[in-house]
Amino acid sequence: MEPNVNPQWVKLVQSQHPEKMLSFVQQIDEGVLAALYGMDLATYRRVREALSQQVNVAAQQLLEDPAFVDRVDHLPFKQGETVVGLGESTTDDLVSWFEILRKLLELRRPQDAIRLINEGISGHTTAHVLGRMNGVMARQPDWILCMIGANDVMRISSAATKTLVSLEETARNIEEIRRIAAARSQSAWIWITPPTCDEERMAAYPYFQMGQLSWRNEDIIKVGERIRSMPELVIDIQASFGQSAMANFLGIDGLHPTIDGHKAIVRWVVEGLTGGNDR
Template structure:
């Protein structure tokens, strides 16, 4: 008998991955992780399976376009390489652009055995990523995709006057993170600008109202402007989403991308790494 699934359970398993927060917890078994969520193991595994299936079906939709499939064949990842995704909830999400990329490669190039490691952690700022970045680059890695900054731009309070991390501090954190990668690895680096939001939906979302949390596109766009000036390859998600983000690209909270938005990000990445948009 299939378990009855609560939408809140699905969202928790999709967006929150406590095993990533502590190094010793990385190898917790499914029974333990299910208990952390307050679920039995069958329900937990069913939810994970459904999310993985959804990400895989999204990859199949993209690969149905022969031109796009050819681009995946020509992505510059070599057989046996390791690709790391660094970021916050937009990456950590089990329906994220990174998970879609994982399925694209598994479906189109299974013989290459490219390893993708999702190092996104929901809610993290650039300061928190900097604090754990040395442990990330300790892995044998060849590519790093980095999308961070949205949580730096978060404002707290009834009439907030500052972002959680100042723009100047964000710039310093990004520079320090990139420097660590450059000095300790020979990996290829790809920046992604954090996606724009729907301010009206953010303001109307009950949880954000209760917690007095808000975001402004002006703050997020300023971080994007800074990233676009960096010397490495930049996938400009903000340009893809637009200043007025398409309704279908964002969840009801106005902040987190839907599977449609994540699919658009994955498509942008593949296009940028294979010569740009065909359109």
């Protein structure tokens, strides 16, 4: 990224997408988006392009492995199908595992015209996702890759006695989300457990300190346990990230994956969709 670009602008463009929140607006052009972020159009475009380049580089690096290339070529998505990524900031991020997956398919299977729709929204809980399911199903997805639950276990205030959403409510929400999808379509459903975090790094992060926000791995792992009990295919990111996530997989805030973390996630997703490690 160019040294004169405010890093907070980069973070905002990367992880906050007002066009998704303002779904009632037919179209928001780039000039309006730039103004919402508090920057001029040229800067906004440079930031977007730099983030796009990160995704492109990440995909190219993954494709240096011939075995991985073969897996991408054999992903079960068929020509013309629609794949929805459903979740929170880990999916919404413009350099997320889902965006890297999009680039992998563009590079390896452009002739298949597989449509990827990123329905992740930063900050959303399973309750938010449940409330959005009619809109998601209107996309007529053939596949839904769903990674949710980390925001459910956010704790607010320094002496929080409960998570934002109880574990029992999270379980009911994910069951209802799946029920709605099954009733409205024949889409194939893939669960992805939310990754673990670095609690010490989160505790030291100034913005989380100001907001008195925190997450605990024990809570995230419990959400993972509920997701692992679902009958559909589950890609268990938690098992690979570790009980406390590997340092290079998480950014300075200890919660959101780095580009290395997202590359690892998309590798595990591709492996999970193509027969796992035993292939």
